[in-house]
Amino acid sequence: MSIDPDLLREEALFASLGAAGRKAVAASANLRHLGAGVCAFAQGEPIDEIFLLLSGCLKLARISWGREAVILRIVHPGELFDLGHGPPPHRHDATASALRDSTLAVWPAASWQRLLREVPGLPLGLVQQLGLELAETQGRFLEIASLDVPRRLAHAVLRLIERAGRQEAGGMRIDFPLSQQDLAALTGTTLHNVSRILTRWERGGLITGGRRTLLVRDIPALTRLATAEA
Protein backbone atom coordinates (compact mmCIF):
# COMPACT_ATOMS: atom_id res chain seq x y z
CA MET A 1 0.00 0.00 0.00
CA SER A 2 2.50 2.54 -1.12
CA ILE A 3 4.42 3.54 -4.20
CA ASP A 4 7.55 5.47 -4.92
CA PRO A 5 6.89 9.23 -4.52
CA ASP A 6 9.22 9.87 -7.43
CA LEU A 7 6.65 8.31 -9.71
CA LEU A 8 4.43 11.29 -9.03
CA ARG A 9 7.05 13.96 -9.43
CA GLU A 10 6.34 14.57 -13.09
CA GLU A 11 2.58 14.72 -12.89
CA ALA A 12 1.02 18.14 -13.36
CA LEU A 13 -1.64 17.18 -10.89
CA PHE A 14 0.88 17.24 -8.07
CA ALA A 15 2.89 20.22 -9.23
CA SER A 16 1.71 22.43 -6.38
CA LEU A 17 2.60 19.87 -3.73
CA GLY A 18 5.77 19.85 -1.69
CA ALA A 19 7.90 16.77 -1.21
CA ALA A 20 6.02 16.00 2.00
CA GLY A 21 2.68 16.18 0.23
CA ARG A 22 3.84 13.94 -2.55
CA LYS A 23 5.09 11.47 0.02
CA ALA A 24 1.74 11.40 1.77
CA VAL A 25 -0.08 10.95 -1.51
CA ALA A 26 2.25 8.17 -2.59
CA ALA A 27 1.92 6.42 0.74
CA SER A 28 -1.68 5.41 0.19
CA ALA A 29 -1.42 4.53 -3.47
CA ASN A 30 -1.02 1.19 -5.13
CA LEU A 31 0.48 0.32 -8.46
CA ARG A 32 -1.60 -1.70 -10.85
CA HIS A 33 -0.86 -3.19 -14.22
CA LEU A 34 -3.42 -3.57 -16.95
CA GLY A 35 -2.82 -5.74 -19.98
CA ALA A 36 -4.12 -4.48 -23.33
CA GLY A 37 -7.87 -4.90 -23.49
CA VAL A 38 -8.39 -5.28 -19.75
CA CYS A 39 -10.86 -3.00 -17.95
CA ALA A 40 -9.95 -0.89 -14.95
CA PHE A 41 -13.64 -0.63 -14.14
CA ALA A 42 -16.97 -1.01 -15.87
CA GLN A 43 -19.91 1.30 -16.27
CA GLY A 44 -22.34 0.97 -13.37
CA GLU A 45 -19.90 -0.31 -10.78
CA PRO A 46 -19.65 1.66 -7.55
CA ILE A 47 -16.70 4.04 -7.38
CA ASP A 48 -14.36 2.89 -4.67
CA GLU A 49 -11.03 3.70 -6.21
CA ILE A 50 -9.44 6.70 -7.87
CA PHE A 51 -7.10 6.15 -10.81
CA LEU A 52 -4.18 7.97 -12.31
CA LEU A 53 -2.69 6.70 -15.53
CA LEU A 54 1.09 6.51 -15.29
CA SER A 55 1.88 4.90 -18.61
CA GLY A 56 0.02 3.33 -21.48
CA CYS A 57 -3.33 4.40 -22.83
CA LEU A 58 -7.01 3.87 -22.02
CA LYS A 59 -10.36 4.59 -23.55
CA LEU A 60 -13.35 5.72 -21.49
CA ALA A 61 -16.49 4.51 -23.21
CA ARG A 62 -20.13 4.78 -22.32
CA ILE A 63 -23.23 3.02 -23.55
CA SER A 64 -26.67 4.51 -23.22
CA TRP A 65 -30.13 3.86 -24.46
CA GLY A 66 -29.00 0.57 -25.91
CA ARG A 67 -27.01 2.15 -28.68
CA GLU A 68 -23.44 1.80 -29.81
CA ALA A 69 -20.77 2.78 -27.32
CA VAL A 70 -19.43 6.32 -27.45
CA ILE A 71 -15.86 7.07 -26.40
CA LEU A 72 -15.96 9.96 -23.95
CA ARG A 73 -12.22 10.37 -24.06
CA ILE A 74 -8.88 8.78 -24.55
CA VAL A 75 -6.84 8.88 -21.36
CA HIS A 76 -3.17 9.65 -21.72
CA PRO A 77 -0.41 9.26 -19.12
CA GLY A 78 -0.56 11.82 -16.32
CA GLU A 79 -4.31 12.09 -16.33
CA LEU A 80 -6.75 11.17 -13.63
CA PHE A 81 -9.89 9.61 -14.93
CA ASP A 82 -13.44 9.17 -13.95
CA LEU A 83 -13.62 12.39 -12.10
CA GLY A 84 -16.66 14.39 -12.87
CA HIS A 85 -19.43 12.34 -11.40
CA GLY A 86 -22.95 13.49 -11.12
CA PRO A 87 -24.91 13.52 -7.90
CA PRO A 88 -24.71 10.45 -5.64
CA PRO A 89 -25.07 7.44 -5.75
CA HIS A 90 -21.57 7.51 -7.16
CA ARG A 91 -21.13 4.90 -9.82
CA HIS A 92 -18.82 4.75 -12.76
CA ASP A 93 -20.58 6.28 -15.70
CA ALA A 94 -18.25 4.71 -18.20
CA THR A 95 -16.06 1.68 -18.82
CA ALA A 96 -12.29 2.19 -18.81
CA SER A 97 -10.36 -0.31 -20.87
CA ALA A 98 -6.69 -0.36 -21.72
CA LEU A 99 -5.78 0.17 -25.35
CA ARG A 100 -2.29 -1.12 -24.61
CA ASP A 101 -0.39 -2.35 -21.58
CA SER A 102 -0.75 0.30 -18.93
CA THR A 103 0.23 1.08 -15.39
CA LEU A 104 -1.99 2.94 -12.96
CA ALA A 105 -1.66 4.50 -9.57
CA VAL A 106 -4.74 3.59 -7.55
CA TRP A 107 -6.10 5.15 -4.38
CA PRO A 108 -8.94 3.75 -2.31
CA ALA A 109 -11.73 6.32 -2.47
CA ALA A 110 -11.67 6.86 1.29
CA SER A 111 -7.94 7.59 1.35
CA TRP A 112 -8.33 9.92 -1.58
CA GLN A 113 -11.01 11.90 0.21
CA ARG A 114 -8.76 12.16 3.22
CA LEU A 115 -5.80 13.30 1.12
CA LEU A 116 -7.97 15.87 -0.56
CA ARG A 117 -8.82 17.34 2.79
CA GLU A 118 -5.41 17.06 4.38
CA VAL A 119 -2.82 17.67 1.69
CA PRO A 120 -2.68 21.37 0.92
CA GLY A 121 -2.50 22.15 -2.76
CA LEU A 122 -4.03 18.89 -3.88
CA PRO A 123 -7.53 20.27 -4.47
CA LEU A 124 -6.01 23.07 -6.49
CA GLY A 125 -4.20 20.61 -8.70
CA LEU A 126 -7.45 18.79 -9.18
CA VAL A 127 -9.25 21.98 -10.12
CA GLN A 128 -6.59 22.54 -12.74
CA GLN A 129 -7.01 19.05 -14.17
CA LEU A 130 -10.77 19.21 -14.19
CA GLY A 131 -10.62 22.57 -15.92
CA LEU A 132 -8.53 21.12 -18.71
CA GLU A 133 -10.74 18.10 -19.09
CA LEU A 134 -13.84 20.27 -19.18
CA ALA A 135 -12.30 22.51 -21.81
CA GLU A 136 -11.45 19.54 -23.97
CA THR A 137 -14.88 18.00 -23.65
CA GLN A 138 -16.49 21.29 -24.59
CA GLY A 139 -14.20 21.51 -27.57
CA ARG A 140 -15.27 18.09 -28.77
CA PHE A 141 -18.89 19.00 -28.19
CA LEU A 142 -18.44 22.02 -30.37
CA GLU A 143 -16.89 19.93 -33.11
CA ILE A 144 -19.59 17.34 -33.17
CA ALA A 145 -22.26 20.03 -33.05
CA SER A 146 -20.97 22.06 -35.94
CA LEU A 147 -18.69 20.04 -38.19
CA ASP A 148 -19.33 17.24 -40.64
CA VAL A 149 -17.82 13.82 -40.17
CA PRO A 150 -14.60 14.24 -42.19
CA ARG A 151 -13.71 17.39 -40.31
CA ARG A 152 -14.49 15.84 -36.93
CA LEU A 153 -12.37 12.86 -37.81
CA ALA A 154 -9.51 15.10 -38.85
CA HIS A 155 -9.70 16.89 -35.50
CA ALA A 156 -9.76 13.61 -33.63
CA VAL A 157 -6.75 12.24 -35.47
CA LEU A 158 -4.79 15.44 -35.00
CA ARG A 159 -5.54 15.45 -31.29
CA LEU A 160 -4.33 11.88 -30.98
CA ILE A 161 -1.16 12.67 -32.88
CA GLU A 162 -0.50 15.65 -30.69
CA ARG A 163 -0.97 13.69 -27.49
CA ALA A 164 0.39 10.34 -28.49
CA GLY A 165 2.24 10.74 -31.74
CA ARG A 166 5.49 8.90 -32.32
CA GLN A 167 7.87 10.36 -34.88
CA GLU A 168 8.63 7.93 -37.65
CA ALA A 169 10.18 7.93 -41.07
CA GLY A 170 7.46 9.35 -43.29
CA GLY A 171 5.28 10.90 -40.60
CA MET A 172 3.81 10.58 -37.15
CA ARG A 173 2.20 7.39 -35.97
CA ILE A 174 -0.50 7.04 -33.34
CA ASP A 175 1.40 5.21 -30.68
CA PHE A 176 -1.20 2.67 -29.67
CA PRO A 177 -3.58 0.28 -31.41
CA LEU A 178 -6.81 1.99 -32.37
CA SER A 179 -9.43 0.40 -34.57
CA GLN A 180 -11.60 2.28 -37.05
CA GLN A 181 -14.49 1.26 -34.84
CA ASP A 182 -12.82 3.22 -32.04
CA LEU A 183 -12.37 6.24 -34.27
CA ALA A 184 -16.04 6.05 -35.12
CA ALA A 185 -17.04 5.88 -31.46
CA LEU A 186 -14.79 8.85 -30.83
CA THR A 187 -16.37 11.04 -33.46
CA GLY A 188 -19.97 9.92 -33.24
CA THR A 189 -20.23 8.19 -36.57
CA THR A 190 -20.08 4.69 -38.02
CA LEU A 191 -17.26 2.37 -38.84
CA HIS A 192 -18.21 2.47 -42.52
CA ASN A 193 -17.99 6.19 -42.79
CA VAL A 194 -14.60 6.23 -41.11
CA SER A 195 -13.31 3.57 -43.46
CA ARG A 196 -14.42 5.48 -46.53
CA ILE A 197 -12.91 8.74 -45.34
CA LEU A 198 -9.64 7.09 -44.38
CA THR A 199 -9.37 5.40 -47.76
CA ARG A 200 -9.96 8.72 -49.46
CA TRP A 201 -7.22 10.33 -47.37
CA GLU A 202 -4.91 7.45 -48.09
CA ARG A 203 -5.43 7.88 -51.83
CA GLY A 204 -4.60 11.56 -51.37
CA GLY A 205 -1.35 10.66 -49.62
CA LEU A 206 -2.39 12.25 -46.32
CA ILE A 207 -2.11 9.09 -44.29
CA THR A 208 -1.23 5.43 -44.42
CA GLY A 209 -3.68 3.15 -42.74
CA GLY A 210 -3.27 -0.31 -41.37
CA ARG A 211 -4.86 -2.78 -39.06
CA ARG A 212 -5.43 -0.82 -35.85
CA THR A 213 -2.76 1.65 -36.73
CA LEU A 214 -2.46 4.97 -38.48
CA LEU A 215 0.46 6.91 -39.89
CA VAL A 216 -0.16 10.58 -40.61
CA ARG A 217 2.05 11.74 -43.46
CA ASP A 218 0.82 15.28 -44.04
CA ILE A 219 -0.21 17.07 -40.88
CA PRO A 220 -0.58 20.54 -42.44
CA ALA A 221 -2.97 19.17 -45.05
CA LEU A 222 -5.04 17.44 -42.39
CA THR A 223 -5.12 20.60 -40.33
CA ARG A 224 -6.33 22.54 -43.33
CA LEU A 225 -8.99 19.94 -43.88
CA ALA A 226 -10.09 20.07 -40.23
CA THR A 227 -10.82 23.75 -40.22
CA ALA A 228 -11.54 24.62 -43.83
CA GLU A 229 -14.49 26.91 -44.35
CA ALA A 230 -16.25 24.58 -46.70
Place this chain on the structure above:
Amino acid sequence: MSIDPDLLREEALFASLGAAGRKAVAASANLRHLGAGVCAFAQGEPIDEIFLLLSGCLKLARISWGREAVILRIVHPGELFDLGHGPPPHRHDATASALRDSTLAVWPAASWQRLLREVPGLPLGLVQQLGLELAETQGRFLEIASLDVPRRLAHAVLRLIERAGRQEAGGMRIDFPLSQQDLAALTGTTLHNVSRILTRWERGGLITGGRRTLLVRDIPALTRLATAEA
Protein backbone atom coordinates in the same frame (compact mmCIF):
# COMPACT_ATOMS: atom_id res chain seq x y z
CA MET B 1 -16.19 45.97 -3.16
CA SER B 2 -18.20 43.66 -0.98
CA ILE B 3 -21.55 41.98 -0.87
CA ASP B 4 -23.79 40.50 1.79
CA PRO B 5 -22.38 37.11 2.90
CA ASP B 6 -25.94 35.85 3.27
CA LEU B 7 -26.27 35.99 -0.49
CA LEU B 8 -23.82 33.13 -0.67
CA ARG B 9 -25.32 31.01 2.07
CA GLU B 10 -27.48 28.99 -0.26
CA GLU B 11 -24.90 28.25 -2.90
CA ALA B 12 -23.66 24.67 -3.05
CA LEU B 13 -20.28 25.99 -4.03
CA PHE B 14 -19.79 27.43 -0.57
CA ALA B 15 -21.41 24.64 1.39
CA SER B 16 -18.16 23.44 2.89
CA LEU B 17 -17.18 26.92 4.07
CA GLY B 18 -17.67 28.24 7.58
CA ALA B 19 -19.22 31.62 8.27
CA ALA B 20 -15.75 33.16 8.36
CA GLY B 21 -14.90 31.73 4.97
CA ARG B 22 -18.14 32.99 3.47
CA LYS B 23 -17.45 36.40 4.90
CA ALA B 24 -14.00 36.49 3.35
CA VAL B 25 -15.37 35.39 0.02
CA ALA B 26 -18.16 37.94 0.12
CA ALA B 27 -15.77 40.70 1.07
CA SER B 28 -14.05 40.80 -2.28
CA ALA B 29 -17.11 40.28 -4.44
CA ASN B 30 -19.20 42.79 -6.30
CA LEU B 31 -22.80 42.63 -7.35
CA ARG B 32 -23.61 43.25 -10.98
CA HIS B 33 -26.85 43.51 -12.84
CA LEU B 34 -27.33 42.38 -16.40
CA GLY B 35 -30.34 43.33 -18.45
CA ALA B 36 -31.79 40.75 -20.79
CA GLY B 37 -29.58 40.37 -23.84
CA VAL B 38 -26.53 42.01 -22.29
CA CYS B 39 -23.19 40.16 -22.30
CA ALA B 40 -21.16 39.49 -19.18
CA PHE B 41 -18.15 38.89 -21.38
CA ALA B 42 -17.39 38.01 -24.96
CA GLN B 43 -15.40 35.23 -26.53
CA GLY B 44 -11.73 36.16 -26.85
CA GLU B 45 -11.60 38.74 -24.09
CA PRO B 46 -8.99 38.18 -21.39
CA ILE B 47 -10.33 36.60 -18.22
CA ASP B 48 -10.00 39.03 -15.38
CA GLU B 49 -13.14 38.32 -13.44
CA ILE B 50 -14.87 35.26 -12.06
CA PHE B 51 -18.66 35.11 -12.15
CA LEU B 52 -21.33 33.41 -10.12
CA LEU B 53 -24.93 33.65 -11.26
CA LEU B 54 -27.20 34.60 -8.37
CA SER B 55 -30.48 35.00 -10.23
CA GLY B 56 -31.69 35.04 -13.80
CA CYS B 57 -30.35 32.97 -16.64
CA LEU B 58 -27.49 33.08 -19.14
CA LYS B 59 -26.35 31.27 -22.20
CA LEU B 60 -22.72 30.46 -22.89
CA ALA B 61 -22.20 30.37 -26.64
CA ARG B 62 -19.16 29.80 -28.75
CA ILE B 63 -18.40 30.39 -32.39
CA SER B 64 -15.70 28.52 -34.24
CA TRP B 65 -14.50 28.06 -37.75
CA GLY B 66 -16.89 30.73 -38.93
CA ARG B 67 -19.96 28.61 -38.38
CA GLU B 68 -23.15 29.15 -36.47
CA ALA B 69 -22.83 29.65 -32.74
CA VAL B 70 -23.16 26.61 -30.49
CA ILE B 71 -24.53 26.95 -26.97
CA LEU B 72 -22.12 25.20 -24.62
CA ARG B 73 -24.51 25.45 -21.73
CA ILE B 74 -27.31 27.33 -20.10
CA VAL B 75 -26.23 28.78 -16.78
CA HIS B 76 -28.73 28.62 -13.94
CA PRO B 77 -28.60 30.43 -10.58
CA GLY B 78 -25.98 29.08 -8.21
CA GLU B 79 -23.52 28.16 -10.92
CA LEU B 80 -20.11 29.57 -11.58
CA PHE B 81 -19.35 29.95 -15.22
CA ASP B 82 -16.40 30.08 -17.49
CA LEU B 83 -14.34 27.78 -15.40
CA GLY B 84 -12.60 25.15 -17.37
CA HIS B 85 -10.12 27.09 -19.42
CA GLY B 86 -7.47 25.49 -21.48
CA PRO B 87 -3.79 26.29 -21.16
CA PRO B 88 -2.78 29.95 -20.91
CA PRO B 89 -3.16 32.60 -22.33
CA HIS B 90 -6.42 32.66 -20.46
CA ARG B 91 -9.15 34.12 -22.57
CA HIS B 92 -12.87 33.58 -22.51
CA ASP B 93 -13.65 30.79 -24.89
CA ALA B 94 -17.30 31.71 -25.09
CA THR B 95 -19.69 34.62 -24.93
CA ALA B 96 -22.01 34.84 -21.93
CA SER B 97 -25.23 36.71 -22.55
CA ALA B 98 -28.22 37.10 -20.30
CA LEU B 99 -31.43 35.44 -21.43
CA ARG B 100 -33.33 37.53 -18.90
CA ASP B 101 -32.50 40.12 -16.27
CA SER B 102 -29.83 38.61 -14.08
CA THR B 103 -27.67 39.38 -11.09
CA LEU B 104 -24.12 38.16 -10.71
CA ALA B 105 -21.52 38.03 -8.01
CA VAL B 106 -18.20 39.06 -9.52
CA TRP B 107 -14.67 38.54 -8.21
CA PRO B 108 -11.56 40.09 -9.69
CA ALA B 109 -9.44 37.18 -10.91
CA ALA B 110 -6.58 38.08 -8.58
CA SER B 111 -8.80 38.11 -5.50
CA TRP B 112 -10.33 34.84 -6.54
CA GLN B 113 -6.91 33.21 -6.83
CA ARG B 114 -6.07 34.48 -3.37
CA LEU B 115 -9.33 33.19 -1.91
CA LEU B 116 -8.74 29.84 -3.53
CA ARG B 117 -5.43 29.58 -1.74
CA GLU B 118 -6.49 31.04 1.58
CA VAL B 119 -10.03 29.95 2.24
CA PRO B 120 -10.07 26.32 3.29
CA GLY B 121 -12.77 24.26 1.66
CA LEU B 122 -13.20 26.57 -1.28
CA PRO B 123 -11.16 24.48 -3.72
CA LEU B 124 -13.14 21.43 -2.68
CA GLY B 125 -16.40 23.20 -3.46
CA LEU B 126 -14.98 24.10 -6.82
CA VAL B 127 -13.98 20.52 -7.50
CA GLN B 128 -17.53 19.52 -6.77
CA GLN B 129 -18.95 22.12 -9.16
CA LEU B 130 -16.52 21.30 -11.91
CA GLY B 131 -17.31 17.62 -11.52
CA LEU B 132 -20.99 18.29 -12.05
CA GLU B 133 -20.38 20.51 -15.02
CA LEU B 134 -18.09 17.95 -16.58
CA ALA B 135 -20.64 15.20 -16.06
CA GLU B 136 -23.33 17.26 -17.71
CA THR B 137 -21.16 18.18 -20.67
CA GLN B 138 -20.24 14.55 -21.18
CA GLY B 139 -23.90 13.64 -21.04
CA ARG B 140 -24.70 16.13 -23.75
CA PHE B 141 -21.79 14.85 -25.80
CA LEU B 142 -23.19 11.37 -25.54
CA GLU B 143 -26.59 12.57 -26.67
CA ILE B 144 -25.36 14.40 -29.69
CA ALA B 145 -23.09 11.52 -30.62
CA SER B 146 -25.71 8.83 -30.48
CA LEU B 147 -29.22 10.25 -30.78
CA ASP B 148 -31.13 11.79 -33.65
CA VAL B 149 -32.36 15.35 -33.53
CA PRO B 150 -35.86 14.80 -32.08
CA ARG B 151 -34.45 12.78 -29.20
CA ARG B 152 -31.71 15.32 -28.51
CA LEU B 153 -34.25 18.06 -28.52
CA ALA B 154 -36.46 16.16 -26.10
CA HIS B 155 -33.53 15.74 -23.74
CA ALA B 156 -32.66 19.41 -23.97
CA VAL B 157 -36.21 20.52 -23.24
CA LEU B 158 -36.55 18.14 -20.33
CA ARG B 159 -33.30 19.37 -18.84
CA LEU B 160 -34.47 22.95 -19.11
CA ILE B 161 -37.78 22.10 -17.48
CA GLU B 162 -36.04 20.32 -14.67
CA ARG B 163 -33.69 23.21 -14.00
CA ALA B 164 -35.92 26.14 -14.77
CA GLY B 165 -39.46 24.90 -15.03
CA ARG B 166 -42.30 26.95 -13.61
CA GLN B 167 -45.46 25.12 -12.70
CA GLU B 168 -48.45 26.44 -14.58
CA ALA B 169 -52.00 25.46 -15.32
CA GLY B 170 -51.66 22.83 -18.02
CA GLY B 171 -47.99 22.04 -17.59
CA MET B 172 -44.52 23.34 -16.90
CA ARG B 173 -43.18 26.39 -18.64
CA ILE B 174 -39.54 27.18 -19.34
CA ASP B 175 -39.11 30.18 -17.14
CA PHE B 176 -37.14 32.40 -19.47
CA PRO B 177 -37.34 33.49 -23.10
CA LEU B 178 -35.69 31.00 -25.40
CA SER B 179 -35.92 31.18 -29.17
CA GLN B 180 -36.04 28.17 -31.44
CA GLN B 181 -32.72 29.38 -32.75
CA ASP B 182 -31.37 28.92 -29.24
CA LEU B 183 -32.79 25.42 -29.01
CA ALA B 184 -31.11 24.63 -32.31
CA ALA B 185 -27.76 25.94 -31.10
CA LEU B 186 -28.20 23.88 -27.95
CA THR B 187 -28.75 20.62 -29.80
CA GLY B 188 -26.48 21.09 -32.77
CA THR B 189 -29.13 21.39 -35.43
CA THR B 190 -30.91 24.09 -37.40
CA LEU B 191 -33.75 26.42 -36.61
CA HIS B 192 -35.87 24.79 -39.32
CA ASN B 193 -35.54 21.33 -37.94
CA VAL B 194 -36.47 22.51 -34.47
CA SER B 195 -39.53 24.30 -35.78
CA ARG B 196 -40.78 21.20 -37.59
CA ILE B 197 -40.28 18.95 -34.60
CA LEU B 198 -41.94 21.41 -32.25
CA THR B 199 -44.99 21.76 -34.47
CA ARG B 200 -45.25 17.99 -34.67
CA TRP B 201 -45.15 17.79 -30.87
CA GLU B 202 -47.67 20.56 -30.62
CA ARG B 203 -50.07 18.68 -32.90
CA GLY B 204 -49.58 15.65 -30.66
CA GLY B 205 -50.52 17.70 -27.60
CA LEU B 206 -47.11 17.30 -25.98
CA ILE B 207 -46.33 20.97 -25.82
CA THR B 208 -47.64 24.42 -26.59
CA GLY B 209 -45.20 26.67 -28.33
CA GLY B 210 -45.08 30.41 -28.58
CA ARG B 211 -42.80 33.25 -29.36
CA ARG B 212 -39.65 32.54 -27.34
CA THR B 213 -41.59 30.44 -24.91
CA LEU B 214 -42.49 26.82 -24.41
CA LEU B 215 -45.07 25.06 -22.28
CA VAL B 216 -44.55 21.33 -21.77
CA ARG B 217 -47.90 19.62 -21.26
CA ASP B 218 -46.91 15.96 -21.17
CA ILE B 219 -43.58 15.30 -19.53
CA PRO B 220 -43.89 11.50 -19.39
CA ALA B 221 -44.54 11.35 -23.12
CA LEU B 222 -41.55 13.54 -23.84
CA THR B 223 -39.39 11.41 -21.59
CA ARG B 224 -40.49 8.31 -23.42
CA LEU B 225 -39.67 10.00 -26.68
CA ALA B 226 -36.25 11.04 -25.46
CA THR B 227 -35.07 7.56 -24.63
CA ALA B 228 -37.16 5.31 -26.84
CA GLU B 229 -35.27 2.49 -28.49
CA ALA B 230 -36.31 3.44 -31.97
Place this chain on the structure above:
DNA sequence: CGTATTCTTGACTTATATCAATGTCGGTGG
Protein backbone atom coordinates in the same frame (compact mmCIF):
# COMPACT_ATOMS: atom_id res chain seq x y z
C1' DC C 1 -4.64 -23.93 -42.22
C1' DG C 2 -8.82 -22.30 -40.58
C1' DT C 3 -11.18 -19.03 -37.82
C1' DA C 4 -12.06 -14.52 -36.04
C1' DT C 5 -11.26 -9.79 -36.22
C1' DT C 6 -10.77 -5.80 -38.79
C1' DC C 7 -11.30 -3.40 -42.86
C1' DT C 8 -13.16 -2.35 -47.67
C1' DT C 9 -16.61 -1.50 -50.91
C1' DG C 10 -21.11 -1.10 -53.24
C1' DA C 11 -26.14 -0.22 -53.48
C1' DC C 12 -29.79 1.79 -51.15
C1' DT C 13 -32.52 4.64 -47.82
C1' DT C 14 -33.35 8.20 -44.83
C1' DA C 15 -32.57 11.98 -41.81
C1' DT C 16 -31.36 16.38 -41.91
C1' DA C 17 -29.39 20.47 -43.92
C1' DT C 18 -30.18 23.91 -47.41
C1' DC C 19 -32.80 27.04 -50.22
C1' DA C 20 -36.71 29.89 -50.70
C1' DA C 21 -40.85 32.02 -49.56
C1' DT C 22 -44.48 33.47 -46.52
C1' DG C 23 -46.60 34.44 -42.23
C1' DT C 24 -47.04 36.34 -37.55
C1' DC C 25 -46.09 38.74 -33.62
C1' DG C 26 -44.47 42.93 -30.95
C1' DG C 27 -42.43 46.92 -30.34
C1' DT C 28 -41.36 51.79 -32.20
C1' DG C 29 -42.33 55.93 -33.78
C1' DG C 30 -45.08 58.87 -36.60
Place this chain on the structure above:
DNA sequence: CCACCGACATTGATATAAGTCAAGAATACG
Protein backbone atom coordinates in the same frame (compact mmCIF):
# COMPACT_ATOMS: atom_id res chain seq x y z
C1' DC D 1 -53.88 54.59 -32.56
C1' DC D 2 -52.26 52.91 -36.56
C1' DA D 3 -48.56 51.68 -39.77
C1' DC D 4 -44.39 49.89 -40.26
C1' DC D 5 -40.36 47.26 -39.45
C1' DG D 6 -37.55 43.77 -37.56
C1' DA D 7 -37.25 39.54 -35.14
C1' DC D 8 -39.09 35.22 -34.89
C1' DA D 9 -41.59 31.23 -36.68
C1' DT D 10 -43.74 28.10 -40.21
C1' DT D 11 -43.75 25.40 -44.25
C1' DG D 12 -42.60 23.28 -48.76
C1' DA D 13 -39.28 21.67 -52.24
C1' DT D 14 -34.86 19.92 -52.98
C1' DA D 15 -30.15 18.25 -52.27
C1' DT D 16 -26.89 15.61 -49.88
C1' DA D 17 -24.39 13.68 -46.16
C1' DA D 18 -24.38 9.93 -43.67
C1' DG D 19 -26.59 5.80 -41.84
C1' DT D 20 -28.11 1.01 -43.05
C1' DC D 21 -27.93 -3.33 -45.34
C1' DA D 22 -25.17 -6.74 -47.47
C1' DA D 23 -21.20 -9.06 -49.03
C1' DG D 24 -16.52 -9.93 -49.42
C1' DA D 25 -11.32 -9.35 -48.80
C1' DA D 26 -7.34 -8.83 -46.02
C1' DT D 27 -4.80 -9.66 -41.99
C1' DA D 28 -3.67 -11.58 -37.54
C1' DC D 29 -3.78 -15.48 -34.53
C1' DG D 30 -4.21 -19.84 -32.61
